[in-house]
Amino acid sequence: MKDIYFSLEKNFEALVALATKVLGNSITFILACCLVLFWWINTLLNSTNLHQNIGDFIFGTTFLSLFIIQKSFNKYSALLHLKVNELISSHETANNSVIDTHKKTEHEIIELSKEYIETDEVTEEIIEELTNKMNEANTDNQI
Incomplete structure (x- = not known):
């Protein structure tokens, strides 16, 4: 039972790592931006309801913010890991098993x-x- 749990945990963490990379990718942001722009144009042309248009604009902006925040978090996380790994590797008595703990x-x-x-x-x-x-x-x- 324990082996099944650890196997599921490893697979889930691999899925999370993949999702993090995809959501923080510049190409994914460009695709999402195109999708949101297409959606806004269709909504503006087909709807006369001002409240719906404002809500759609807020929702689309929030959706795009997800990709921007994930990109900046990925960069910050990578820089932090690099700095910590440098400190660990430069110290002779440090435990090198903590290098790349994000993996x-x-x-x-x-x-x-x-x-x-x-x-x-x-x-x-x-x-x-x-x-x-x-x-x-x-x-x-x-x-």
Whole structure:
């Protein structure tokens, strides 16, 4: 059952990645713009209802905004991934498994984050232990 779930999750994430690329593509925006312009021209010529024309204009503009926002998000996301990957690869002790995490499934990302949580807990324990030792040393020095 678990294998089926992970298989479905991988397929869904691949579909989402494809949809993100398609919606953020310039050619898709041009096609959508042509479609909206055709729709507006037909509506203006065939309808005399001003409220419907205004609603159609707002709806068409909103529809085109989807493609513009997705394009800018794709660019921002790619730049952010590039910068983070550069920082990770330039640091010798960094865990290189976090490079290209945008290609990993949600389950893989959760597993990676668990490793960091465990590391943070160990670090907190070490810091607490060192703090206790320093407090003991300071107490001994004051006597």
